[in-house]
Amino acid sequence: MGKKQPLRPDIGETVHLKDYDPDYSGGFKGKDDKIKDKDEAVKPLEHNRQRLEKLQEVLYAEAKHTLLIVLQAMDAGGKDGTIRSVMDGVNPLGVGVTSFKAPTAEELAHDFLWRIHQHVPSRGMIGIFNRSHYEDVLIVRVENLVPEAVWKKRYDHINAFERLLADSGVTILKFFLHISKEEQKERFEERLKEPDKHWKFAKGDLAVRAKWDQYMRAYEDALTYCNTEWARWHIVPANKKWYRDLVISQTIIETLEKLDMRYPEPEPGLDKIVIPD
Ligand code: ATP
Ligand code: MG
Numbered sequence: 001m002g003k004k005q006p007l008r009p010d011i012g013e014t015v016h017l018k019d020y021d022p023d024y025s026g027g028f029k030g031k032d033d034k035i036k037d038k039d040e041a042v043k044p045l046e047h048n049r050q051r052l053e054k055l056q057e058v059l060y061a062e063a064k065h066t067l068l069i070v071l072q073a074m075d076a077g078g079k080d081g082t083i084r085s086v087m088d089g090v091n092p093l094g095v096g097v098t099s100f101k102a103p104t105a106e107e108l109a110h111d112f113l114w115r116i117h118q119h120v121p122s123r124g125m126i127g128i129f130n131r132s133h134y135e136d137v138l139i140v141r142v143e144n145l146v147p148e149a150v151w152k153k154r155y156d157h158i159n160a161f162e163r164l165l166a167d168s169g170v171t172i173l174k175f176f177l178h179i180s181k182e183e184q185k186e187r188f189e190e191r192l193k194e195p196d197k198h199w200k201f202a203k204g205d206l207a208v209r210a211k212w213d214q215y216m217r218a219y220e221d222a223l224t225y226c227n228t229e230w231a232r233w234h235i236v237p238a239n240k241k242w243y244r245d246l247v248i249s250q251t252i253i254e255t256l257e258k259l260d261m262r263y264p265e266p267e268p269g270l271d272k273i274v275i276p277d
Helices: 038-062 079-086 133-137 148-152 154-167 181-193 195-200 204-210 212-225 241-258
Strands: 066-073 095-099 126-130 170-178 233-237
Touching: 038 079, 038 241, 066 079, 066 241, 079 126, 079 170, 079 241, 133 154, 133 212, 148 154, 154 170, 154 212, 170 241, 181 195, 181 204, 204 212, 212 233, 233 241
Parallel strands: 066 126, 066 170, 095 126, 170 233
Antiparallel strands: none
């Protein structure tokens, strides 16, 4: 394992997840290059939260751009924790979270993107997908929920769908929270130890865990085939929660800063207005 690790696989790169260390926490880019542990990460993370709060306000006020954040991970990979931590302080008015579960009968009676498209955020909004259309080439593939000929075509469908969104003013950020199988075990054990966390544990999670390698292969294909200029994948080392949160908040901030957003022009003559008693 080299010293640096790319966050974004190159477009066209065949992703091998064993080349990406889930424990990685080095080379944090930004003002605080020397962050080594949780305690040191507190301040920069807080700084990022405040920055994000401001950026989100302009995004909302300008109502021109849309940000769609896609979170994918194995169970206990930290999707919920990421949302809680990174979005802490952001005005809830401007953020929508959608958690995609197993499809309902009505959803299954449509094409696989039907239910997804309805939840794409509108202009000015940040939308977060907690799981997403990628489940349709992950669990659906591993569990053989549709024939191979059907899921194989979905990579192209996903790329075309994401291109439509990008062409419509949606900036798409896709994060795969990469944890190790050992880390998942520890997090599951934690959930079993703490009564307040029991609700987070489903016995079915063990059946998914048993197919870890198959899931990793399915993820590798999704990360390879659906890594496009208009919707790049980020492989986030996620064994260390503080590093995961820093990387994701930093990436969101840098993305929003590039949009060069402005508050809308005020109505003319505001300086002459006197508010009547
Ligand atoms: P947590 O990590 O807190 O348990 P979760 O995202 O795992 O959250 P659950 O309600 O436990 O939420 O699980 C949702 C389940 O729905 C997952 O197992 C996921 O794989 C499954 N799912 C999502 N989309 C699809 C789909 N298109 N087809 C089949 N299963 C799906
Ligand atoms: Mg679950």
